[in-house]
Amino acid sequence: MTRVCVAGAGVIGSLFAGFLSRVADVGVLVRREEHARALAEQGLRVSGRADFTARVAASTDPRELGEPELVIVACKGNDLEPLGTRLEGRFEGATMMTVQNGIGADEILGRHGDWRQLSAVTFMSGTRHADTHVEYILDTATWIGPARGTTGDDARAAAALVASSGLLAEAFDDLRPAQWSKLIFNATVNAVAALTGLPHDPHFAAVEHDSDLGHLVRDLVDEGKAVAAAAGVELREDPWEMNVHATRRGSRHHPSMLEDVEARRPTEIDLITGSLVREAARRGVPVPLHTALYRLVKAKEASWE
């Protein structure tokens, strides 16, 4: 059996750990001792679209988790840096797969070791009811592509492993065109929805009057495209077209960031718009509108404190 380590056991990490335990030897790297103890003693329950309890090894110390072939790095984006530090010098033969929102996670992790790396973006979702219980809600795919030192074949092998466990996965020879299209779309639509209170609806594509939101949405998309171009990424889909298409479907999707704002929860602005703004700064591309929206959403979060 393949040996897999899942680093970080939030919703996404727990879902990977639970499902993969059915086809692989799974160890879970967590931060808290009581979390590790609970997982080792009670296992990990998966409910929702599946119902089973997984047996997993768990520890707060990477040295106790053997020599995995694949490490799924599933912590929150803000925890990537400290996790990278803990992993320095460990799991030397492993391939590290980052699954954080936004972009640049593989590069952050890559600074902590010369592992082979895969890059992934996941659209599945769930709810974490306890340290040892996760509910699987949206069975959407995880996209996997090569990053440092890997190829499309490695991505296909990882996707096949994930798919064999019962989760959905798709491999790409180059993940970035899809990842960046999604990122630009998400950064734009989520931040505008969070600030206006509008679900993703036809307002986002309206360009009739000077004050119509479509102008802003298109300008935000254009800023994102300029960053992608500077990064040498050819987009898989035009995010403006994705926006127009989505708003014409007639459904009024509530982006997650709007739901976060309505519930007064911290949003993922740092991971989504934040990663685009940081990438733009690194490449010297001005993104004043994304920067403005980033600051406004951060300030809105501050108003709840």
Added chain:
Amino acid sequence: MRICVVGCGAVGSLFAANLAQLDDVEVWAYDLARDHVDSINRSGLRLTGAGEVTARLRATADAGELPPCEFGIVATKAMHTDSAIRATAHAFAGGCVATVQNGLGNEEALAAHCERVIRGTTFPAGKLVEPGVVQWDVKGDTTFGPYEERPAPFEEVERLADACTRGGMPATAVADARGPQWRKVIFNAATNPLGALTGLTHGRVCEQPPLRRLVTQLVDEGKAVAAAQAIELDADPEELIDYAARPDVAYGHKASMLQDVEARRQTEVDYLNGGIAGFGRRHGVPTPGHDAIWALVKGVEASWTQ
């Protein structure tokens, strides 16, 4: 001298009640809120807070009742300028009409119906607490000047400023009143919508350095549009922004646009950020920040009708 205040909300009431203290001024108030009008006619118009004033004056919701007036002082929300002056213009056929409203474009709206127009900017503030009663929060100065396209004679501008000053609302007549107006518009457009979009008070908007930089970006765009029209600001809006952020001034103040958003009332964003963006377009000055803020606040307004 007969003066009619058109739109007797908080700011209009400050003018109406103070002017009514003068023996040589007869004050009328035109307002559509019938309970407010009735209360003024029954028990007078009362100001409390920064000044205690009770004034007797005539109020009406029926523009047909207005006698000919030498001056009008228009104090409605900017989106109501056109309908208000359309209804009352007959009373000012032989007089002059001044605006003390927020934003840009009010003079143009008045000039469509009146011969002699006065550009005005006022800083006092308050809120209507109940019909007939206004809380006077902040005292401040008013500047009047002839509106360039359809100017009131300067002597008339001076007469109005003098009456306001004697009544307790210090006012100055100047030849070019655009400087103070643009300073206030830039101040409002750079700070109010940020409060409205984030829920933060003026002081909290200013104490977050990244957000404060966004304020400055909006101020700079506004200054560029003013400069393209050869408008000389009477002071730097940044000074006013920092002054207002002081704990003893308006740190905890919720901008009127935030109050509007919380009450789900249409905001004045079209006349603030939209006004700066519109003048920017006419003069070839890009205003990407104001364009973005304008669209976001219009989006907020649209979300209420979902």
